[in-house]
């Protein structure tokens with residue numbers, strides 16, 4: 001059976017003044033694939049995420065999700081098309097509970113009038129109740145339902161990362177972008193996270209693009225990777241081949257631990 005391409009990144013260039021943060025990068029990801037985007041600090045990985053989510057408009061090149069061209073769409077429209085992300089520096093609303101943070105992900109699916117919302121009646125009430133039920137189901141699925149009513153900032157670092165994943169899942173994505181999801185996690189949390197990512201992929205037919213410096217984590221999850229260096233494509237192919245590639249080792253892997 002032929003692989004279905006979910007994400008196609010075509011010859012992206014992203015210029016910031018005199019700096020070319022991404023310089024002619026192309027890759028594509030198949031449905032239900034877990035694909036790694038790796039490279040040294042400043043290589044352009046997060047910038048690539050911002051281009052894919054349309055937070056940055058690339059200087060040239062094109063991103064498509066299935067048959068839809070994403071480039072030029074507004075970021076909220078891109079979420080509606082099925083792309084969700086988490087952030088390298090966790091971005092949760094610290095003064096809100098875990099449940100409320102996840103409910104934010106449902107906002108696009110809730111339809112009610114201003115009056116209904118102001119009076120807490122009609123479609124507002126039933127939509128809110130339904131969203132809460134769905135959010136609780138996601139928290140249970142992720143394994144943090146017991147923290148639903150805790151303030152997000154009071155959770156451990158690892159659990160805060162899980163709340164970000166829960167919020168992303170609430171938007172029903174077809175493509176999930178994870179920016180350094182294992183950063184700050186201990187080995188047990190990291191291995192549980194890897195299992196969760198496999199499970200989400202299988203249960204939701206989710207396609208995953210992840211940025212990660214932990215090469216053992218990348219090697220566990222990703223069959224293929226794209227390696228960037230100073231914005232340029234350095235290597236694209238099987239993770240095992242990247243680990244043994246002399247140019248990749250010289251530019252990147254020589255400096256980091258991977259067991």
Ligand SMILES: Nc1ncnc2c1ncn2[C@@H]1O[C@H](COP(=O)(O)OP(=O)(O)OP(=O)(O)O)[C@@H](O)[C@H]1O
Pocket residue numbers: 016019021039040041042043044045046047048088
């Ligand atoms: N909005 C921006 N304006 C100007 N320069 C930027 C902007 N965003 C990123 N850069 C620059 O682009 C380059 C790539 O940054 P980016 O954050 O994408 O790298 P990265 O590979 O994600 O690094 P890290 O592993 O440290 O997160 C860096 O030199 C960075 O300073």
